[in-house]
Amino acid sequence: MRLRDRPASPLPPGPPLPLLAQTPLLWLHRHRFLPAMRRRYGDVFTLHIAPVGTAVYLADPLLVKQVFQGSTAIYHAGEGNQILGAILGRRSVLLLDEEEHLGERRRMLPAFHGERVARTVELMAGLTRAEVARWPRHEPFALHERMRVLTLAIIVRVVFGVTDPARATALAAALTDVTDIKPWHMPAFASERVAAAAPWRVLRRRRAVADRLIAQEVEHHLAAGGLEERDDVLSMLLLSADGDATAARDQLMTLLLAGHETTASGLAWTFERLLRHPAQLARVQAGLGDDRDPYRDAVVKESLRVRPVIHDVARRLTEPVQVGKWPLPEGTVVLPSIGLLHADDRLHPDAAAFRPERWLEGGESSPYAWIPFGGGTRRCLGATFATTEMATVLRTVLQEVTLHAPDPADEPQRMSHITIVPTRGTLVEAA
Numbered sequence: 450m451r452l453r454d455r456p457a458s459p460l461p462p463g464p465p466l467p468l469l470a471q472t473p474l475l476w477l478h479r480h481r482f483l484p485a486m487r488r489r490y491g492d493v494f495t496l497h498i499a500p501v502g503t504a505v506y507l508a509d510p511l512l513v514k515q516v517f518q519g520s521t522a523i524y525h526a527g528e529g530n531q532i533l534g535a536i537l538g539r540r541s542v543l544l545l546d547e548e549e550h551l552g553e554r555r556r557m558l559p560a561f562h563g564e565r566v567a568r569t570v571e572l573m574a575g576l577t578r579a580e581v582a583r584w585p586r587h588e589p590f591a592l593h594e595r596m597r598v599l600t601l602a603i604i605v606r607v608v609f610g611v612t613d614p615a616r617a618t619a620l621a622a623a624l625t626d627v628t629d630i631k632p633w634h635m636p637a638f639a640s641e642r643v644a645a646a647a648p649w650r651v652l653r654r655r656r657a658v659a660d661r662l663i664a665q666e667v668e669h670h671l672a673a674g675g676l677e678e679r680d681d682v683l684s685m686l687l688l689s690a691d692g693d694a695t696a697a698r699d700q701l702m703t704l705l706l707a708g709h710e711t712t713a714s715g716l717a718w719t720f721e722r723l724l725r726h727p728a729q730l731a732r733v734q735a736g737l738g739d740d741r742d743p744y745r746d747a748v749v750k751e752s753l754r755v756r757p758v759i760h761d762v763a764r765r766l767t768e769p770v771q772v773g774k775w776p777l778p779e780g781t782v783v784l785p786s787i788g789l790l791h792a793d794d795r796l797h798p799d800a801a802a803f804r805p806e807r808w809l810e811g812g813e814s815s816p817y818a819w820i821p822f823g824g825g826t827r828r829c830l831g832a833t834f835a836t837t838e839m840a841t842v843l844r845t846v847l848q849e850v851t852l853h854a855p856d857p858a859d860e861p862q863r864m865s866h867i868t869i870v871p872t873r874g875t876l877v878e879a880a
């Protein structure tokens with residue numbers, strides 16, 4: 450409902466604290482702060498936080514559905530990502546809204562169709578076996594770090610299509626640097642003038658290196674020809690962009706940033722949860738011989754539910770909108786809360802429990818109760834890629850080694866870069 454002519458109305462309830470107090474509570478204690486806000490104020494509440502401003506959290510599936518199905522002219526997502534423009538490039542699908550966004554998205558969609566992704570499973574498994582062969586045996590190490598290396602290797606091979614090992618290593622190293630974005634790098638995105646000053650120039654220099662390597666890959670693809678016969682995403686992008694290397698480069702950087710850290714964190718949590726649930730681990734092990742064991746997919750789904758790697762998604766209102774009983778003014782940011790929906794006992798009975806079985810018992814209460822990949826026209830493009838990769842890596846790792854957690858206590862959740870990660874990095878021993 451459009452509300453342009455109505456007088457200003459109160460926002461949904463929220464804590465009577467200044468932005469300066471709410472911001473650290475959210476960024477440092479999100480996992481306690483947001484559930485506490487929901488208990489106190491209900492499924493819709495307002496926070497005032499930097500850098501977003503007025504933020505209305507939504508933990509009601511019906512309201513989340515309204516946002517995801519709403520007009521792309523009203524619910525903008527790209528605007529909020531402008532800060533990433535300098536690293537992703539202006540044509541990145543993450544930065545665009547409305548028609549421009551849909552155009553880029555449509556061009557990329559075919560590369561992520563299920564049948565196409567399924568063809569990459571053997572490649573993913575081979576890269577996983579090579580990675581596992583390098584792990585130490587009988588001594589503790591952080592599995593999350595190894596998952597970051599592996600998901601990057603998979604992107605370099607499957608998305609960028611690099612087959613030469615030396616070029617793959619050089620590209621992976623440059624891309625690791627460029628995605629290691631620290632808070633003090635951010636001013637480099639905000640202002641050209643500030644960015645010219647050290648130390649923020651560092652990130653731009655790193656990006657220039659990555660750019661050069663990506664440009665080489667693009668040239669390599671174009672020179673080699675036969676793009677139609679190749680399975681990698683870059684070939685598809687070049688074909689659909691009619692050889693427009695700039696657009697292809699921006700989308701490659703986007704896929705890297707959106708797909709690398711997220712999947713590594715998802716995998717780190719999958720192993721963290723399984724290693725603390727021996728019965729569930731045994732059931733996964735029993736199905737390793739089966740290419741399509743549905744229990745493995747249920748484990749991936751349950752891990753993404755109980756430990757979502759992204760806690761919420763955001764849309765900025767370009768005009769006043771009625772959301773449920775709340776008339777929200779233009780400029781408000783609404784945040785469908787993945788974390789709160791996934792932890793809701795009304796939507797997922799005994800929500801805190803890790804119980805993959807629930808997904809085999811057909812118990813999905815609402816399509817908007819499980820949304821680790823967001824929704825609507827902004828839903829994660831790589832969702833099938835990510836779940837296929839997670840199930841493949843899980844299977845291959847457990848075929849190669851036996852894992853055990855030296856410290857059986859649950860690993861607490863903390864923010865790192867753009868995702869929520871296990872605090873001890875999923876500490877394991879392999880045998």
Ligand code: HEM
Nearest residue numbers: 704707708711712715762822823824827828829830831835
């Ligand atoms: C477990 C792994 C992953 C998680 C949890 C995840 C989650 C998300 C979320 C929450 C969004 C925002 C959706 C919204 O605003 O409604 C998103 C967007 C996106 N993701 Fe993923 N993602 C994962 C892996 C990947 C992978 C592997 C790729 C590609 C290789 C990828 C590519 C993208 C792209 C391109 C977008 C932007 C879509 C658009 O704006 O139209 N993601 N992802």
